[in-house]
Amino acid sequence: MNFKHKYVFLLPGLIVLIGILIFPIIFTVRLSLSGWNSFNPGLDFIGLKNYIRLFTDDPRFWQSFFRLSFLAITTVFLQYIIGFALAHMVWKDIKFKRFFRVLFLIPMMTTPVIMTVIWRTFFHESLGPLNDFLSIFGVQPPWLSSPGLAKVSIIVVEVWQWTSFMFLLMLAGLLSLPKEPFLAAAVDGASPFKKFIYVTFPLMAPISIGAIIIRLIEASKIMDTVFVLTSGGPGTSTETSSFFIFIKGLREFQMGYAATASFTYLIIMIISLTIIVKVLTKVLMRE
Amino acid sequence: MKLKTLISALASVLLIGSQVAHADKWGDQFPHIAATGDIPGMCSYESMSQKDYSGRTLTINTHAIPVMGEPTALHAEQFEKLTGAKVEVTHTPAGDLYSKAMVPFQAGQAPYDIVFGFSNFINDWKRYLAPVPQEYVDQMDGVSASHKAIASWDGVMYQYPVDGDRHYLKYRKDVIDNPEMQAKYKADTGKELKVPTTWKEYGEMASYFNGWDWDGDGELEYGSAEVMKKDDLMYAAFYSRSVAYAKNESTPGGFFFDLETMEPLINNPGFVEALTDWVDAVNYVPPGGINFGLGDEINSFGGGQTLFSFSWDDAFVAAMQPDSPIANQVGAAQLPGADKVWNRNNGMWDAKYNQAPFFVWGWAVGVAGKSENKDVAFDYLCFFANGANHQADIGIGRFGVNPFMEEDFKADVWTQIGWDADIAQSYVDTLADMEKSTNRVFPLRVPGTFEFNSALATGTAKALAGQLSPQEALDEVYAEWVSILDRVGADNVRDAYAVGVKMEDNEL
Numbered sequence: 001m002n003f004k005h006k007y008v009f010l011l012p013g014l015i016v017l018i019g020i021l022i023f024p025i026i027f028t029v030r031l032s033l034s035g036w037n038s039f040n041p042g043l044d045f046i047g048l049k050n051y052i053r054l055f056t057d058d059p060r061f062w063q064s065f066f067r068l069s070f071l072a073i074t075t076v077f078l079q080y081i082i083g084f085a086l087a088h089m090v091w092k093d094i095k096f097k098r099f100f101r102v103l104f105l106i107p108m109m110t111t112p113v114i115m116t117v118i119w120r121t122f123f124h125e126s127l128g129p130l131n132d133f134l135s136i137f138g139v140q141p142p143w144l145s146s147p148g149l150a151k152v153s154i155i156v157v158e159v160w161q162w163t164s165f166m167f168l169l170m171l172a173g174l175l176s177l178p179k180e181p182f183l184a185a186a187v188d189g190a191s192p193f194k195k196f197i198y199v200t201f202p203l204m205a206p207i208s209i210g211a212i213i214i215r216l217i218e219a220s221k222i223m224d225t226v227f228v229l230t231s232g233g234p235g236t237s238t239e240t241s242s243f244f245i246f247i248k249g250l251r252e253f254q255m256g257y258a259a260t261a262s263f264t265y266l267i268i269m270i271i272s273l274t275i276i277v278k279v280l281t282k283v284l285m286r287e
Numbered sequence: 288m289k290l291k292t293l294i295s296a297l298a299s300v301l302l303i304g305s306q307v308a309h310a311d312k313w314g315d316q317f318p319h320i321a322a323t324g325d326i327p328g329m330c331s332y333e334s335m336s337q338k339d340y341s342g343r344t345l346t347i348n349t350h351a352i353p354v355m356g357e358p359t360a361l362h363a364e365q366f367e368k369l370t371g372a373k374v375e376v377t378h379t380p381a382g383d384l385y386s387k388a389m390v391p392f393q394a395g396q397a398p399y400d401i402v403f404g405f406s407n408f409i410n411d412w413k414r415y416l417a418p419v420p421q422e423y424v425d426q427m428d429g430v431s432a433s434h435k436a437i438a439s440w441d442g443v444m445y446q447y448p449v450d451g452d453r454h455y456l457k458y459r460k461d462v463i464d465n466p467e468m469q470a471k472y473k474a475d476t477g478k479e480l481k482v483p484t485t486w487k488e489y490g491e492m493a494s495y496f497n498g499w500d501w502d503g504d505g506e507l508e509y510g511s512a513e514v515m516k517k518d519d520l521m522y523a524a525f526y527s528r529s530v531a532y533a534k535n536e537s538t539p540g541g542f543f544f545d546l547e548t549m550e551p552l553i554n555n556p557g558f559v560e561a562l563t564d565w566v567d568a569v570n571y572v573p574p575g576g577i578n579f580g581l582g583d584e585i586n587s588f589g590g591g592q593t594l595f596s597f598s599w600d601d602a603f604v605a606a607m608q609p610d611s612p613i614a615n616q617v618g619a620a621q622l623p624g625a626d627k628v629w630n631r632n633n634g635m636w637d638a639k640y641n642q643a644p645f646f647v648w649g650w651a652v653g654v655a656g657k658s659e660n661k662d663v664a665f666d667y668l669c670f671f672a673n674g675a676n677h678q679a680d681i682g683i684g685r686f687g688v689n690p691f692m693e694e695d696f697k698a699d700v701w702t703q704i705g706w707d708a709d710i711a712q713s714y715v716d717t718l719a720d721m722e723k724s725t726n727r728v729f730p731l732r733v734p735g736t737f738e739f740n741s742a743l744a745t746g747t748a749k750a751l752a753g754q755l756s757p758q759e760a761l762d763e764v765y766a767e768w769v770s771i772l773d774r775v776g777a778d779n780v781r782d783a784y785a786v787g788v789k790m791e792d793n794e795l
Binding site: 035037038039040041053057060124125126131140142143144145147230231232233234235236237247250251252253254 | 382383385386389390393411516517518519573574575576577578592734735737738741745748749750751752753754755770774775776779
């Protein structure tokens with residue numbers, strides 16, 4: 001075979017890679033160095049002005065980033081705990097195992113935006129069923145009007161929607177575990193709790209790390225839930241990085257500045273996730 | 288002479304007869320205009336039926352259903368039947384209308400022949416829109432002069448008039464005018480229950496009527512329904528509350544900025560006072576009212592949940608529809624004023640009663656300059672706003688089509704659709720008085736309008752949520768406005784703002 005033919009076969013993949021990954025990133029970097037806005041469209045060159053503004057004069061971006069970190073870590077942690085527990089439950093021989101397996105997957109199969117609209121109706125403070133029920137006990141929490149409860153509402157929706165994904169990965173992991181360590185533990189008379197702590201959990205560590213990282217990447221892009229449920233409010237109390245970038249780019253039409261925020265956010269996420277993977281690997285796989 | 292009179296009378300009868308015949312014919316075919324039938328004109332049903340746009344496809348980006356989205360789709364369907372054109376309507380949330388048009392505009396494309404938005408987009412959009420052809424402008428006899436002016440820039444009309452909006456006060460007439468309620472209010476507060484003329488009175492009454500079943504329907508009612516949701520036109524609600532304290536007729540030269548220096552005025556004591564009132568309002572809106580967008584406000588007041596509301600006509604018209612639980616139980620009045628107004632020249636409050644109408648103008652629509660279907664597009668818009676459609680549309684609250692024709696300011700138009708005569712009169716008087724006022728405020732129509740309004744929405748939303756004090760919030764908005772001016776260019780903003788200031792200062 002002619003050596004050059006190899007490159008010809010690589011070309012389609014390369015073109016796709018350049019088209020959908022390399023070009024957008026390069027264009028975003030170029031856009032971030034421009035002042036493109038509604039009045040002045042076009043790729044003029046303003047140097048690092050946007051970056052200087054972002055790092056020295058925009059606390060809103062950083063607040064939204066820390067808020068996102070809180071939401072992402074909290075939701076993924078809860079999803080992991082609940083997802084693992086549910087997977088563990090249906091891994092055992094229980095009645096209606098198949099039914100439960102399908103049931104737990106339903107939230108993930110629904111469309112996030114539509115489900116968030118339903119959740120918004122559910123949380124509606126004067127017309128929603130939740131407060132209607134709670135009013136029996138004399139309470140009507142301001143689910144979407146209080147900065148604290150609005151965050152709780154977002155966490156509830158995210159956990160409800162994406163725990164299924166964690167459940168799926170953890171169940172797949174549990175089903176692929178070797179039987180021998182469990183038999184050995186049984187022979188040694190280990191209690192179910194000890195079996196979980198010393199056998200199941202360590203064996204599941206690599207899968208746990210993968211599942212947590214996949215969910216963290218997804219959770220760090222929380223947008224549709226915030227957009228539909230709270231629009232970042234009340235005030236800016238639920239505004240996340242992606243929502244902030246959306247507002248700057250597509251509402252205020254500060255395209256150049258939005259590109260700066262996007263690129264900075266991408267770099268921060270790459271660094272953060274790399275550190276998180278290393279920490280998780282060290283903690284969960286220390287054995 | 289007698290013969291001449293006879294012929295003239297006969298001709299008139301024949302003419303009227305022919306119109307009635309058209310009215311019957313089109314009214315039967317299109318139930319939407321059953322009440323009036325077709326009304327003759329350049330873009331009437333009869334005229335449109337003469338056109339043949341078979342094989343042509345018109346694309347429209349409009350608002351979500353129902354507000355403006357529903358009439359757009361309805362008239363598109365009618366237009367298809369009449370002309371043979373295919374009309375594709377895309378519905379978009381209010382917050383995305385601007386960018387959905389601007390992205391392709393700036394890329395030199397025209398995926399939509401017709402784009403709906405708000406009238407304050409005009410400065411950013413005008414370079415991408417086709418001017419309205421003179422023949423269409425010439426037939427807009429009934430459109431009020433102020434609406435023609437607002438749809439134009441430098442004498443060229445870019446936005447086709449389909450809607451005219453103002454903010455005014457809406458109140459529950461059955462409560463405010465009720466002698467029993469008046470006596471109860473007097474006994475409990477020592478004050479008179481009347482249509483509030485200041486925001487302080489508005490707040491006092493709204494607080495009093497908050498959280499109890501004052502209309503005996505078994506449900507709790509509340510003080511006020513307002514647009515408080517960030518990024519959902521809340522900036523307009525804030526301006527409505529600000530004009531009383533910050534628009535001083537004796538200090539011309541700008542409401543948003545000092546036109547001479549381009550110094551933002553947004554954090555002066557007038558605006559801060561208005562925001563302080565608004566923060567108090569959080570206590571007398573329905574549960575979740577801090578997240579009310581325009582649709583929620585319409586449904587809340589229109590559904591009888593609150594005593595007051597102020598914003599566009601839609602909530603009022605919705606409340607007056609026959610299927611409304613409070614039909615003919617509501618009243619319209621000017622926006623409340625204040626007992627003091629900030630004087631930026633001497634840096635002191637002027638202790639005088641001040642009231643200023645806020646003209647929001649509302650929905651606007653244009654035809655893309657790069658559209659290949661401009662003829663069809665302008666015919667569609669002309670058809671949308673024809674006499675029969677307009678009269679039917681303005682009577683349906685959820686449509687969001689509000690008065691902008693001279694004819695609309697006559698009480699008869701409204702009594703014909705079932706409004707009580709006194710309510711119809713108070714409504715048209717309110718609108719007409721706003722037109723006559725010499726202390727009006729018009730919306731900001733400058734380059735970067737969206738940035739200014741978005742910054743304001745963010746700041747005021749923080750204050751409403753308790754994240755910042757009113758002064759801190761508006762100081763933050765001020766700083767943001769200064770940096771927007773820096774980016775867009777103060778002179779560019781001044782040039783555009785000067786047009787609005789001239790109108791406010793009664794020089795145009």
